[in-house]
Amino acid sequence: MKTMIKLTMSLGLTVLVAQQATAQQNRNCAPREAVVERLATTYGESRQSIGLGEQGMVIETFASDDTGTWTITVTTPNGLTCLVASGQSWEELAEALPPQGNDA
Numbered sequence: 159m160k161t162m163i164k165l166t167m168s169l170g171l172t173v174l175v176a177q178q179a180t181a182q183q184n185r186n187c188a189p190r191e192a193v194v195e196r197l198a199t200t201y202g203e204s205r206q207s208i209g210l211g212e213q214g215m216v217i218e219t220f221a222s223d224d225t226g227t228w229t230i231t232v233t234t235p236n237g238l239t240c241l242v243a244s245g246q247s248w249e250e251l252a253e254a255l256p257p258q259g260n261d262a
Contacts, residue, residue: 187240190233194220201227206250221248 188196197203203220206228211217214235221228228248233239 187238190237190239193231193239193241197229201225201229203227203229217242221250223248223250 194205197220201220202222202224204222205218206221207219209217211232216233218231218233219228220231226246226248227244228246229244230242231239232242
């Protein structure tokens with residue numbers, strides 16, 4: 159009986175922690191149109207790069223040359239966009255690949 163009570167309490171605690179983690183993640187998520195608009199109007203950021211991730215996720219980088227701010231977002235196939243990272247001092251680089259055959 160004690161084992162069953164402990165198991166039930168453990169399961170309940172696990173569900174509670176998972177719900178809190180999901181709630182925290184959703185605070186930084188909104189429909190894509192709203193996120194793009196907010197990045198543009200608040201920070202002057204526009205899309206600088208885009209790529210496809212796992213399970214149909216779209217990863218985008220937004221940045222502003224004027225303010226130097228940048229934001230990385232992930233958009234789910236259903237159109238929900240979440241902020242993954244953001245920061246300052248954006249700099250666009252175009253570095254060449256190292257020469258072939260150089261093991262350094």
